[in-house]
Amino acid sequence: MLVEPVPFQPRRFRTAARHYLAGRPGYAPRAIEHVIALCGVRQTDRVLDLGCGPGQLARAFAPFVSEVVGIDPEPEMLRLAREGGPENALWIEASSYDIGPHLGRFGLVTMGRSFHWMDRVDTLRRLDQIVAPGGAVVLFRDSHPEVPDNAWRIEYSAVIDRYAEDEERRRRRGPGWVSHTALLLDSAFSELEEISVIQRRTLTAAGLLDRALSMSSTSRARLGERADDLLAELTALIGRLAPSGQVGEVVATNALMARRPG
DSSP states (O other), X not given: OOOOOOOXXXXXXXXXXXXXXXXXXXXXXXXXXXXXXXTTOOTTOEXXXXXXXXXXXXXXXXXXXXXXXXXXXXXXXXXXXXXXXXXXXEEEEOOGGGOSGGGOOEEEEEEESOGGGSOHHHHHHHHHHHEEEEEEEEEEEXXXXXXXXXXXXXXXXXXXXXXXXXXXXXXXXXXXXXXXXXXXXXXXXXXXXXXXXXXXXXXXXXXXXXXXXXXXXXSHXXXXXXXXXXXXXXXXXXXXXXXXXXXXXXEEEEEEEEEOOO
């Protein structure tokens, strides 16, 4: 199938990085444990976290393996990842276009909310060169089930959507977008398995503002002065929906595991 890659913009998250850890849901520890068990990850393995951002997945897997390598094109993301990072972590400023055999072999490659920014077909071909026999590629994402706890997201998301006039975002949500699952089925890593861990969490009003600014489509770099208008609207909305200054949310950590057949 013909899959046109998203144009590479290495500094896309330059202003979003500082808001990422406070605004984005973390990955459920139980999901990490399930992936380790199902993929047969061993203490002697190396893990590559591709598009690592501030290192959420790299940090989560580090205690279970010999080394984690986090790769991201944004220097500010890597600065955050290095702060108090595990001793067995190596952080590299690079992108999916730079990976290859020079990095060595990996028993596991993880990507969290990052695969859609890459030339996905090219990335999977490159990973086929460096994932060890029996290894796996795992795509992590978070989603919000339709439960009463998440009712506030309807109005919150509507505000975000009015400001997020981003061509790449429209493409990902359009009818021509090829899903990650479809691409994996046509790749070397076509044996698929998916798990989901669902948790209740609490988020502060400040965290909801950070969440908006952590998205590349509504970051200060993208919106400029309109970012203040967005924050003002969200502040008013949150004040009405959550007068206590906190909201509850139910978040699913989803992990799509892909291996070579056989």
